[in-house]
Amino acid sequence: MLVYVLRRLLMTLSVMLAAVTFTFVIFYLGPNDPAGISCTRNCTEERIAEIEKSMGLDKPKVQQYTEYVKGIAVGRTITSGGFQKECAAPCLGWSWVQDRPVKDMVFQAAPVTLSVVVGGTVVYTLFGLMFGVVAARNRGNWVDRMIVGITQFVPSVPYYILALLFFLYLMVLHPILPRSQWVPFTEDPAKWFVGLIGVWLIYGLIQATAYVRYVRAAMIDTLSGDFVRTARSKGLSERKVVVSHALRAAMAPFLTLVGLNIAADLSGAVFTERIFGLPGMGTLAIRSFDQQDLQVISGVVLVGALVVSVGNLIVDLLYGVVDPRVKLS
The missing domain is CATH 1.10.3720.10 (MetI-like)
Incomplete structure (x- = not known):
């Protein structure tokens, strides 16, 4: 019984990791610009650049994925409007429309x-x-x-x-x-x-x-x-x-x-x-x-x-x- 439960837990964790990876690929590596889509008001070039930096889009793809998973596990620091805000784990991102943690x-x-x-x-x-x-x-x-x-x-x-x-x-x-x-x-x-x-x-x-x-x-x-x-x-x-x-x-x-x-x-x-x-x-x-x-x-x-x-x-x-x-x- 215990072995079966542990196997099912490991399978569930693997499914969740696959879901995290799939979500990252679809939403952050797609053909559209995530920063441009997320910025719906006051969308100056400086604001879009700020969102890109905060989302880590200016970094290599592997590093982006690592920080994305790390944010879910232990949290991350979000820069919004020139201020640094802590996004506690599980950090699912930051809503740029409402300026609050997702x-x-x-x-x-x-x-x-x-x-x-x-x-x-x-x-x-x-x-x-x-x-x-x-x-x-x-x-x-x-x-x-x-x-x-x-x-x-x-x-x-x-x-x-x-x-x-x-x-x-x-x-x-x-x-x-x-x-x-x-x-x-x-x-x-x-x-x-x-x-x-x-x-x-x-x-x-x-x-x-x-x-x-x-x-x-x-x-x-x-x-x-x-x-x-x-x-x-x-x-x-x-x-x-x-x-x-x-x-x-x-x-x-x-x-x-x-x-x-x-x-x-x-x-x-x-x-x-x-x-x-x-x-x-x-x-x-x-x-x-x-x-x-x-x-x-x-x-x-x-x-x-x-x-x-x-x-x-x-x-x-x-x-x-x-x-x-x-x-x-």
């Missing part, structure tokens, strides 16, 4: 996006498993056909249209669900929960339709397995057979799908945050793109890569917990 902006928005994604994941996991099991247990009858029909119809409509309709009719015109708002968990846990519960339900229920059929197929396969027949022959209750044996075995492909879709969940959060007025990383990325704030965009990319890597690590470690056939060794 880390402060991204870390302020990250809890919003993580709250939306994690809460939505919990909801679609619960509903995806529940309806998938119900469909598998009622295979071929009207309950199964109704559930499968709904899971085929809902994904045919673009997510942002469904989310907008839910927002207008369930939160604005007919406030069945509380209006979405962002209140930090550390400030008021109750308001944090109330402000996001509607978003979680809408996001989770819509996303659950994409998982129900996978759970249904996995459950049908495991319910016909030898180990399930053996459990039934021992006199175990049907509930225990389904939950403790068949469902645990069917969870492995489901977790694989969830792990693969973590990046898609982060991308979907862009629409969710814009529709429900939440100041998350998606909103920050769109605003920074409009302002051509290159440093902030690269910071969002790095933090997003970290979230995806950690999420996949957690999913891998859960395999041995949910599936008795898997041994982490």
Whole structure:
């Protein structure tokens, strides 16, 4: 178990190093001038030269990359407006548009996006498993056909249209669900929960339709397995057979799908945050793109890569917990 965890940690670190390298190549070694793009106001030649020097663009490429990685690990000194400012680790760069560390902006928005994604994941996991099991247990009858029909119809409509309709009719015109708002968990846990519960339900229920059929197929396969027949022959209750044996075995492909879709969940959060007025990383990325704030965009990319890597690590470690056939060794 320990060896497996260490291997997965090393793999996660290697993925993060690859993400840092890829981000540096795309944003700093591309055909455009990073300093010219980042400078959107008071862009005199002297100001652009100052930004180039502060970003280290006047140095050899290898040295630029080394200082970029070093800044993430231990921080660096930023020169802005003739003043030296310390950018503490992890230094994700400096926003020349707002004249502040990128880390402060991204870390302020990250809890919003993580709250939306994690809460939505919990909801679609619960509903995806529940309806998938119900469909598998009622295979071929009207309950199964109704559930499968709904899971085929809902994904045919673009997510942002469904989310907008839910927002207008369930939160604005007919406030069945509380209006979405962002209140930090550390400030008021109750308001944090109330402000996001509607978003979680809408996001989770819509996303659950994409998982129900996978759970249904996995459950049908495991319910016909030898180990399930053996459990039934021992006199175990049907509930225990389904939950403790068949469902645990069917969870492995489901977790694989969830792990693969973590990046898609982060991308979907862009629409969710814009529709429900939440100041998350998606909103920050769109605003920074409009302002051509290159440093902030690269910071969002790095933090997003970290979230995806950690999420996949957690999913891998859960395999041995949910599936008795898997041994982490």
